[in-house]
Amino acid sequence: MATREKVQRLKSVPGSDGGLFDREPASTGAAASRTGLKPPNRTCTFTGLDIGTTKICAIIAEIDPAGKTTVRGIASTPSQGLRRGVVVDLEETIASIRTAVRKAEEIAQVGVRDVLVGIAGGHIQCFQSSGAVDVSNPERGITRADIRRAVDKSALDQIPMEREVIHTLPQRFIIDDGPVANPEGFSSRKLTADVLTVTAAVTSAQNIIRAVRNAHYRVGGIYLEPLASSLAVLTPEERDLGVVAIDIGGGTSDIAIWAEGTVRYTGVVPYGGDSITEDVRRGLKISCFDAENLKKRYGSCLPNNIKEDEKVEVPVALTGETQEISRRFLCEIIMSRYEEILLLVKEQCERSAHFDKAFGGVVLTGGGALQEGAAKLAEKIFDRPCKIGRPSGLAGLSSVASSPIYSTGVGLVYYGLQADQEAGLSEKNLFQRLVRFFKKAIDWY
Numbered sequence: 001m002a003t004r005e006k007v008q009r010l011k012s013v014p015g016s017d018g019g020l021f022d023r024e025p026a027s028t029g030a031a032a033s034r035t036g037l038k039p040p041n042r043t044c045t046f047t048g049l050d051i052g053t054t055k056i057c058a059i060i061a062e063i064d065p066a067g068k069t070t071v072r073g074i075a076s077t078p079s080q081g082l083r084r085g086v087v088v089d090l091e092e093t094i095a096s097i098r099t100a101v102r103k104a105e106e107i108a109q110v111g112v113r114d115v116l117v118g119i120a121g122g123h124i125q126c127f128q129s130s131g132a133v134d135v136s137n138p139e140r141g142i143t144r145a146d147i148r149r150a151v152d153k154s155a156l157d158q159i160p161m162e163r164e165v166i167h168t169l170p171q172r173f174i175i176d177d178g179p180v181a182n183p184e185g186f187s188s189r190k191l192t193a194d195v196l197t198v199t200a201a202v203t204s205a206q207n208i209i210r211a212v213r214n215a216h217y218r219v220g221g222i223y224l225e226p227l228a229s230s231l232a233v234l235t236p237e238e239r240d241l242g243v244v245a246i247d248i249g250g251g252t253s254d255i256a257i258w259a260e261g262t263v264r265y266t267g268v269v270p271y272g273g274d275s276i277t278e279d280v281r282r283g284l285k286i287s288c289f290d291a292e293n294l295k296k297r298y299g300s301c302l303p304n305n306i307k308e309d310e311k312v313e314v315p316v317a318l319t320g321e322t323q324e325i326s327r328r329f330l331c332e333i334i335m336s337r338y339e340e341i342l343l344l345v346k347e348q349c350e351r352s353a354h355f356d357k358a359f360g361g362v363v364l365t366g367g368g369a370l371q372e373g374a375a376k377l378a379e380k381i382f383d384r385p386c387k388i389g390r391p392s393g394l395a396g397l398s399s400v401a402s403s404p405i406y407s408t409g410v411g412l413v414y415y416g417l418q419a420d421q422e423a424g425l426s427e428k429n430l431f432q433r434l435v436r437f438f439k440k441a442i443d444w445y
């Protein structure tokens, strides 16, 4: 199907997602609880599938009517076949997806059909645009259908054939009387939507979807990974206050600027923890495996806090013997790459008009956030408060799932809840419309 046709059938209600799914996509809604989402009416189970550069991770979690989120199954497998969020070997990716979901199914003792999938990578782009429509019935007030048309219109004219819409995120609406947060129900002749549209390269998005489908799972929705991790680690208050959320993964560092409760900017820096490992490998002339271990065990972003004479043992690749190197030297290698990544993130943020609104500070998540001293370094670079964001308040296998490594997977589970509620909402609206129709018909009769 041509991209243009696909874009035409997007369901672009507030906060909606692209048109690639096997079921109805989500839109915004919901409030309360830690995530700001309303708990479901019945206990629901969702599966988040984070297809990352270093690991593919499946999280099966149950959310009950009290809002309690219980992680029933979690499994991770080394990611084979991806590079910086892009599938480079389809068969390897399919096999890794299968392994991760099957392991999670075994642990949870449930079968999985639909998965909520994350997407990221250097091919992701976002842009701001506006769409204006005539309200279909100004006296009756603006309907969700009017909102959808305005949001759709804002994005449609600007999507090249090779791009696929992932999210259309309304920033504000303007009615005849001026700007409003939610225009539904207002009387107005015109409606304008200012929208942040997130797009992916068609081929990259399709390859991820193909890999999931070929692994015999249905794509319940596809979501931008930094938005998913933000949902897992930021409270509604933090999203209101305004923060920069940075998900430092293996291949990329993904950015989401939040302000006034909405995501205002998303971006990607094509470096993550793997670049740091690579620097350590080259700098110390050791294997990738040893460099990764050394980085995690003795690494820090604050070399000045390390005693000058502190030594660590490093294996010599060829002979298997060990040599001693200065730990401070190791940490200097780590710090300089980490600093470079954060400066590139800051540079992107500064280009966005919304950076100044994110005065709450910086939240680091993803595996890279586990590097010792990362928050302190970010605080220095951004000159704003910084903390490590991790999924919290979980039950079940929470000790594993509350690592920043699993922020995206947990966030995808919450997106599942959001999608479910939106599907329910539209059913309810349809039912209410039918009731209204029959009432009118009786009146006429």
Ligand SMILES: Nc1ncnc2c1ncn2[C@@H]1O[C@H](COP(=O)(O)OP(=O)(O)OP(=O)(O)O)[C@@H](O)[C@H]1O
Pocket: 051, 052, 053, 054, 055, 056, 079, 084, 085, 120, 248, 249, 250, 251, 252, 253, 272, 273, 274, 277, 292, 295, 296, 299, 366, 367, 368, 369, 370, 371, 372, 404, 405
């Ligand atoms: N304790 C630790 N200290 C330092 N770095 C760590 C630690 N644990 C994990 N990492 C790094 O985190 C990175 C992996 O993070 P994560 O699992 O979030 O990536 P991913 O989701 O697979 O990748 P991406 O989001 O880029 O697709 C690796 O580079 C790894 O070395």
Ligand SMILES: [Mg+2]
Pocket: 050, 052, 053, 225, 247, 249, 250, 366, 408
């Ligand atoms: Mg990731």
